[in-house]
Amino acid sequence: MPSASPQLAPANEAPERAPASARARAYAGFALRAGLGLAVVGILLWRYDLRTIAGAFRREQPIYFLAAFGIYLSGLLIASFRWQLLARLVGIVDSYLRFLRYFLIGSFTNLFVPGLIGGDAARAIYIGRRHHQIAAAIASVAADRGTGIIALFWLAGIAAIPMARVLPRSLLMTTIAVGTVTIAGFLCAPLLNRFLAASARARLKAIGATLAPYLGRPASLLPAIGLSLILQTDLAIAQWMLAVGLGLVTPLRVFLLCMPIANAFASIPITLNGLGLREATYLVMLGMAGVQHGDAVALGLLWFTATALAGLTGIVPFLMTGTPTVGRETEAVSAGG
Helix, strand or coil, X not given: CCCCCCCECCCCXXXXXXXXXXXXXXXXXXXXXXXXXXXXXXXXXXXXXXXXXXXXXXXXXXHHHHHHHHHHHHHHHHHHHHHHHHHHHXXXXXXXXXXXXXXXXXXXXXXXXXXXXXXXXXXXXXHHHHHCCHHHHHHHHHHHHHHHHHXXXXXXXXXXXXXXXXXXXXXXXXXXXXXXXXXXXXXXXXXXXXXXXXXXXXXXXXXXXXXXXXXXXXXXXXXXXXXXXXXHHHHHHHXXXXXXXXXXXXCHHHHHHHHHXXXXXXXXXXXXXXXXXXXXXXXXXXXXXXXXXXXXXXXXXXXXXXXXXXXXXXXHHHHHCCCECCCCCCCCCCCCC
């Protein structure tokens, strides 16, 4: 018997309306995140001379900015494929183009739409409602984010080793230690899986059952982690291209170290898309590599601009894609189902 296909609401039909108080909190939270990020950037511009930073912006050669933008877009293609592989492990099978569409929608949502949910939650809802597997969809997005974070720390640890002579010992040891801890956590995932399965609490047991394909067989995550390492290297190259466009002579290996650490700080959800946090991290990390403060701040702002423009591309699928509605069907859509 073929599986029932989920229905899609028309593109112009709004999903369930949130209560007025929830919408007010959503807008207030969005404004707070944006305001905090702008405040940090404002302090940096004031402290390190707006004219110097503006001059660095003018130095950026458009061809290098466009190259960095294109490399970042290629990273979105890699990230969508990684998510598709991870979703398949929990029984969600769909076309690559659909995962790409929902990933772009998540990027757009995360940047420009105030709400109670971020981009990760948005794409989990889209794919989860389509397949009537919300829990599995959330698990796939969590695994997608988790493998990305693991790759961040592993890449930073690998990049730190050949720079041992020039890095402060505290930074070197911390970076290597964090990478080692994430490796240990990865290897101990089956123990966590057994703990959750044996838990007397129904909620923990349910979480464990959903995450079992990942925690019980961590080796199945290696392809996704490999893609994450490629993705993070791709992003480091994009930021290095921006630096070349500014006329900076900074080795690529510096960005292989600095970019994961900056992205880890930027992923803390207290500002809009890491605005301010990334620039402050660049100021410290690139400063150790001899980059002038104004250039470091300008580089962070150029990267924010490139990622924001890339996120804006998600407006097309966002407007053209209906929100999947929950029907009575309980079977997931599967290939050839």
